[in-house]
Structures are given as structure tokens and as C-alpha cells.
Amino acid sequence: MRLRLLxxxxxxxxxxxxxxxxPEDRVEAMYHRYDGGGVTVDxxxxxxxxxxxxxxxxxxxxxxxxxxxxxxxxxxxASPYSEQRTETHLGLDWLYGDTLMAASFTHSDESDxxxxxYGLSVAQDVFGGMTTIxxxxxxxxxxVERVDTDFEDTVDRDNFVLGLTQILTPTLxxxxxxEAVLEDGYLANPYRSARILGAQVPERYPRTRTSHAxxxxxxxxxxxxxxxxxxxxxxxxxxxxxxxxxxLGISRYLGERWTADVSYRFYTxxxxxxxxxxxxxxxxxMSRDKELSDFDSHALGGRxxxxxxxxxxxxxxxxxxxxxxxxxxxxxxxxTDIRNGDLYEFSSQVFQLYFTSWY
Amino acid sequence: MKRLCLSFxxxxxxxxxxxxxxxxxxxxxxALADPIMSTSRDPMLDRxxxxxxxxxxxxxxxxxxxxxxxxxx
Numbered sequence: 001m002r003l004r005l006l007x008x009x010x011x012x013x014x015x016x017x018x019x020x021x022x023p024e025d026r027v028e029a030m031y032h033r034y035d036g037g038g039v040t041v042d043x044x045x046x047x048x049x050x051x052x053x054x055x056x057x058x059x060x061x062x063x064x065x066x067x068x069x070x071x072x073x074x075x076x077x078a079s080p081y082s083e084q085r086t087e088t089h090l091g092l093d094w095l096y097g098d099t100l101m102a103a104s105f106t107h108s109d110e111s112d113x114x115x116x117x118y119g120l121s122v123a124q125d126v127f128g129g130m131t132t133i134x135x136x137x138x139x140x141x142x143x144v145e146r147v148d149t150d151f152e153d154t155v156d157r158d159n160f161v162l163g164l165t166q167i168l169t170p171t172l173x174x175x176x177x178x179e180a181v182l183e184d185g186y187l188a189n190p191y192r193s194a195r196i197l198g199a200q201v202p203e204r205y206p207r208t209r210t211s212h213a214x215x216x217x218x219x220x221x222x223x224x225x226x227x228x229x230x231x232x233x234x235x236x237x238x239x240x241x242x243x244x245x246x247x248l249g250i251s252r253y254l255g256e257r258w259t260a261d262v263s264y265r266f267y268t269x270x271x272x273x274x275x276x277x278x279x280x281x282x283x284x285x286m287s288r289d290k291e292l293s294d295f296d297s298h299a300l301g302g303r304x305x306x307x308x309x310x311x312x313x314x315x316x317x318x319x320x321x322x323x324x325x326x327x328x329x330x331x332x333x334x335x336t337d338i339r340n341g342d343l344y345e346f347s348s349q350v351f352q353l354y355f356t357s358w359y
Numbered sequence: 360m361k362r363l364c365l366s367f368x369x370x371x372x373x374x375x376x377x378x379x380x381x382x383x384x385x386x387x388x389x390a391l392a393d394p395i396m397s398t399s400r401d402p403m404l405d406r407x408x409x410x411x412x413x414x415x416x417x418x419x420x421x422x423x424x425x426x427x428x429x430x431x432x
Contacts, residue, residue: 028403034411047403061403128381159420165398170387173396179420213420219398221390235418243418251395259395269417292417299412303404324404330415350411354404 020125020132022057022095025050028356036328036348038070043084055096061089072290072346076338077193077200085110098125104138112145112190121161129167136161146190155185171221176214183209194286195278195338204286205274211237215245225253240273241292261303268296277336290344294333301326301350312357319357326350 026049033042043064051057063086070080091104100123108115121136140157162178188205195201217231228250235243249263272292274285305322312319328348337344390396399405409422 028401030403030407032407045403045407127379129385130381130383161421167383167388167391170383171390173391173398175398177421181420211418211420213418213422215421217398219396221393221396224390225395227393227395233418233421235420237417239417241417243416245418251400253395265412267412267416267418272417291415297412297416301408303401305401320401322401322404324401324408326408326411328411350408352404352407354401356401356403 020095020098020100020129022051022055022093022100023049023059024358025057026356026358028354030352030354033351034348035351037072037330037346038075039348040068041065055094057093057095059089059091059093061087063087063089072337072344073192078191083111085113098129099123102136112147113142115140115142117141117157119159123163131167132163132165134161134163134165136163142185144186144190149190151190153186155183155187158182173219175217177217178215179213181209181211181213188287189289192287192289194276194288196282196286197280198278201282201286203288204284206239206285209238211235211241217247227251239292241269241271243267243269257307259303259305259307261301261305263299263301263303265299265301266296267299270294271334275334277334288335290332290335293335295330295335296333297328297330299326299328314359316357316359319355322352322354322356324350324352324354 026047028045028047030045031042032045034040043066045061045063047059047061049057049059065085065087066082067085068080068082074080085108087106087108089104089106091102093100093102095101102119102121104117104119106115106117106119108117117138117140119136119138121134123132123134125132136159138157138159138161140155140159142155142157143152144155145152158181160180160182164176166174166176168174185207186205187207187209188203192203193200194203213233213235215231215233217229220228222228229248231245231247233243233245235241235245244267246266247263249261251259251261253259271294272287274283275287275289275292277288277293279286301324303322303324305320308319308321326349328350330346330348332344335344336342394400413419413422
């Protein structure tokens with residue numbers, strides 16, 4: 001976890017479903033790399049899904065983050081470090097009529113943060129298959145530690161998800177998603193410090209947080225080989241963080257074998273009520289986590305996929321090889337780089353090499 | 360005002376009784392079933408990308424869409 005790099009657990013625990021059919025038998029493999037702000041995170045991930053019966057499908061995933069960090073937080077208050085996080089996910093899907101039910105378990109492990117998440121979800125096609133309604137619940141039990149002391153505390157998490165997918169026209173699909181997250185426990189970072197008149201003191205966070213996120217998206221088939229997509233998300237929580245996320249994208253076939261995607265994402269956030277770059281006195285709650293400050297980010301991404309359909313080995317039906325790249329820029333409005341007194345800003349790059357095949 | 364409210368509630372109740380037919384038939388959903396219309400064509404890529412933003416932003420949740428009707432995903 002060290003300095004809030006991976007305090008959001010359960011990457012694989014997202015409770016998402018589409019109804020009426022079981023997900024296809026499929027394998028996925030990925031190498032991912034994030035590089036920016038003095039932090040490098042890379043590693044492999046593999047996923048496999050297989051029908052057990054005509055109505056039951058099982059899935060498993062293994063994911064690795066190898067972290068090397070000399071971020072602004074680390075270089076100004078601690079020593080650079082390296083560590084590894086692994087995540088294991090097991091899932092079972094059951095199709096009953098037009099209803100798809102799923103159960104999952106995810107375990108995430110790193111030297112100072114362990115997380116177990118149990119999820120249940122259900123999706124139902126209604127209205128002649130034009131509408132899919134879904135809902136999900138996940139509970140997480142996390143343990144937070146600090147590697148150089150015997151500090152240990154816990155976090156309980158409850159996630160509630162509601163989703164609606166609606167066919168509007170023969171070429172337009174719309175979705176609405178809502179997620180509430182309730183957390184109770186140690187939500188600060190045992191390594192990070194706040195500042196009071198320039199002096200570093202341990203951070204103090206509330207022990208509860210409730211957040212609400214509401215997102216709307218649309219996908220439009222512009223022509224036989226082109227699709228346009230847009231998405232907006234509003235976020236608010238009991239820490240007074242308010243955020244807006246806008247995303248636009250275009251997907252296009254380039255001949256029979258190639259598919260290209262280009263996307264742009266803008267994120268803007270008003271920070272937490274107990275965030276300050278430098279407090280003028282002691283308060284009940286104090287944070288200098290830049291993720292809780294006021295900031296904007298821009299991301300520009302591209303994806304290129306090569307499709308293979310015939311003559312594949314091992315009985316594979318078809319496969320895609322995809323290269324993905326995102327350039328992300330962060331600009332902070334009230335987080336100072338204390339090494340030079342300027343407002344902090346940094347750029348990062350996200351690289352993914354991905355193979356998927358259906359069988 | 361009270362009469363107006365009652366009328367509005369009555370209209371809503373009767374509207375609930377009216378049967379609304381699906382206006383996009385299954386045979387009209389060819390474009391929607393195309394893979395490029397999928398809410399997440401590469402699920403592992405999209406989950407990882409969402410995670411990259413989750414750990415660097417205060418907001419979280421509602422990041423991966425819930426999938427589509429019509430068996431087109």
C-alpha cells in the first residue's frame with residue numbers, strides 16, 4: 001500500500017453482469033505498465049472462463065502489480081521502496097431463464113494491505129430484451145498494516161451497485177449506473193504526513209466514508225464500421241469530495257483484421273473538507289493526500305487490435321491481439337511540491353499489451 | 360392544487376396500465392450486436408485502466424458499465 005498507491009483494493013471485484021446469455025468461454029492475458037510521477041507499476045494478468053454446464057460458467061483470474069515508488073509523497077517524507085501486490089479472483093455465473101446470477105471471491109495481498117471481497121450480483125432482461133436491469137452487492141474485509149511497526153487496523157467495505165442498459169434505437173444504446181460505497185475503519189495512510197505550518201504530523205482521517213457515483217453513457221453506431229461513445233459520471237461523498245468525469249471515444253474497423261480506438265477523458269475534483277496543503281493549526285481531521293486535493297486530469301488514449309480467425313492452434317476459435325496506450329496529465333490546484341514551492345503536476349503513461357481468445 | 364395533484368396521480372396510474380411494446384425488434388439489432396458496440400470489448404484492459412484512475416483520484420465507483428440487453432455483448 002505504501003503511501004496510498006494501492007489503497008483501493010478489489011480491482012477484480014466489480015459486480016458487473018449482462019443478462020440472457022452466459023459470458024463466452026474465453027482466455028485473456030495482459031502485460032501492463034504504468035510509469036509516471038516517480039512510480040512504476042507493471043506485471044502480468046491472466047484470466048480464463050469456461051462453461052461447466054449449459055447454465056453454469058466458472059472464471060478465475062490472477063493479477064500482479066510490481067511496484068517501484070519514488071513518488072512526490074515518498075521522496076518528501078520517506079524512502080523509495082519496491083513491493084508486489086497479487087490478486088486472485090474466482091467467479092461463478094448461473095443462467096436461469098432470462099436471469100443471470102453471479103457469485104465471486106477476490107483476495108488481494110501485499111506486504112502491508114490484505115483484502116478479501118465477496119460479491120453477489122443478478123441481472124435480468126426485460127421488455128423483450130430491450131432493457132437489462134442489474135444489481136450487485138459486495139462486502140470487503142481489509143487489514144491495514146505498516147511494515148516497520150506493529151501497527152494494524154481494519155476496514156469494512158460494502159458496495160451496492162444498480163445498473164440499467166436500454167436499447168433506444170436500432171443504432172443507439174444507453175446505460176445508467178449507480179454505485180454506493182460504505183467504508184468503516186482505518187481509512188488514512190499509516191505512512192503519510194500532513195503539515196501544520198510546515199511541520200510534518202501524522203494524518204488523521206474520519207473512520208467512516210460513504211460515497212455515491214452516478215454514471216450515464218451512450219454508444220452510437222455511426223456507420224457499419226464506426227461507433228461513437230460518451231460517458232459522464234458524477235461523484236460525491238461524505239468527505240465533501242465532488243468530482244465530474246467526462247469520456248469520449250470512437251471505435252473503427254480498419255479493414256477485416258484491424259480495429260482502432262481513440263479516447264479522451266477529463267476528470268475534475270473538488271477536494272475533501274479536511275485536506276490542506278499546510279494547516280494553520282491542529283484540527284480533528286487532517287490530510288495532505290494529493291488524491292484528496294483539488295485537481296484536474298486529462299487522458300488521451302489509443303488502442304489497436306489485430307483479429308485472427310482461421311488456423312489458430314489449440315482449438316482456439318478466434319483471437320485478438322491488442323496494444324493500448326494512454327497519456328495522462330495531472331494538474332494540482334492546492335498541492336505544493338515542497339522541494340521547490342511550485343504547484344505539483346506530472347504526466348504518466350499507461351501501456352497494455354493484451355491477448356484474448358475464444359474457444 | 361389538490362385536484363391537480365390527484366389528476367396527475369390518476370394519469371400516472373392509468374399510464375401504468377397501458378402496455379408499451381418493445382419498439383426495436385430483435386431483427387433490427389444487428390448493429391447493436393456488433394463487437395464495437397460492446398460496453399467493454401476488452402474487459403481486462405478496461406478494468407485495469409479504471410484501476411489506474413481509481414488509485415489516483417478521490418472518486419470511485421460506477422466505472423464499468425453493466426452490460427447490454429439483447430445478448431449483444
